[in-house]
Amino acid sequence: MSGCRKGIMMAVISRQLGERIADKKRRLDSLRPLRADTLHYLHDELRVVLTYHSNAIEGNTLDLKETRLVLEEGLTVGGHTLREHTETTNHASAFDYLEQLVRGVWPLDANSILDLHRLVMAGLIPLPGALREVAVYISGVSWTPPHPSEVPGLLDRWIKWVAGESQDYHPIEWAGIAHAQFEAIHPFVDGNGRVGRLLMNMMLMQEGYPPAILLRQWRSEYIAALQLAQLAGKYRPIVNLVGRAVEQGLDLYLNAIDTAQAAFIPLPELAAEFGYDVNYLGKLARSGSIAATKRAGRWYTRRQDIVDYKARVETETRGHHRGK
Structure with missing residues (x-):
């Protein structure tokens, strides 16, 4: 409030x-x-x-x-x-x-x-x-x-x-x-x-x-x-x-x-929170595009890593549009 x-x-x-x-x-x-x-x-x-x-x-x-x-x-x-x-x-x-x-x-x-x-x-x-x-x-x-x-x-x-x-x-x-x-x-x-x-x-x-x-x-x-x-x-x-x-x-x-922000959280939870497809986040984790760790067959990452990834994408998108 x-x-x-x-x-x-x-x-x-x-x-x-x-x-x-x-x-x-x-x-x-x-x-x-x-x-x-x-x-x-x-x-x-x-x-x-x-x-x-x-x-x-x-x-x-x-x-x-x-x-x-x-x-x-x-x-x-x-x-x-x-x-x-x-x-x-x-x-x-x-x-x-x-x-x-x-x-x-x-x-x-x-x-x-x-x-x-x-x-x-x-x-x-x-x-x-x-x-x-x-x-x-x-x-x-x-x-x-x-x-x-x-x-x-x-x-x-x-x-x-x-x-x-x-x-x-x-x-x-x-x-x-x-x-x-x-x-x-x-x-x-x-x-x-x-x-x-x-x-x-x-x-x-x-x-x-x-x-x-x-x-x-x-x-x-x-x-x-x-x-x-x-x-x-x-x-x-x-x-x-x-x-x-x-x-x-x-x-x-x-x-x-x-x-x-620093805690490692399962990808499905973060996918729901940030509006991403969980398979897309899994692809990012496997490719190293976001920092992630695999435990017992499940991928985990930190909330801040998703925030940082979104910021990078938005910055790159703005730069691409300006380049046009």
């Missing part, structure tokens, strides 16, 4: 980072639409990676391999609490729901926020999916979230800003500022960080970006950046951190595409 936000990359993001993101985004867009098998792989991988890093930022001790075992194999990992396992499966379910919201182009509203919280915190707190009605204090942070009576109004204003009063911002700047403001409202008793990061990714994905992968190794920097935004109104650190996280997501997408 490509969003409608037209803001330019402002000085908030460092020039080098902004240029890298723009280059990688252009490359990704040039490769769309992505193959179904690549999209399936990306969904499964992001489901694990985002769950691991987001939960680890909040103190969950399951490592990446253990998170993968819980989500992909349904295993219980020894040495970890039931709560940590529940946090893991909950976040993955919330990510699945998030993708439904993005595909359906649903607006970001109070109901979707409460639904995400309900999924993230199911079985972990008494009232998942409900705004807080008590004061909360954050350990180690020199900042106090607003009084619970202010939360509904603040959240409503935040939704309106996200939906319509921020169109001049670049998507990454928009998502970073919105994330910091959401965390400042701190609308829930618990789960604000995980829900906030999911909402940030919903915003980015609706604008045609991959999800931002905020690494657990950045936790201290991330918390400090949020505090600077909340206490001093300085958004440059959090926006740049979100930019780096977006770059992580872009790299994941591009690496997945490169891997798919």
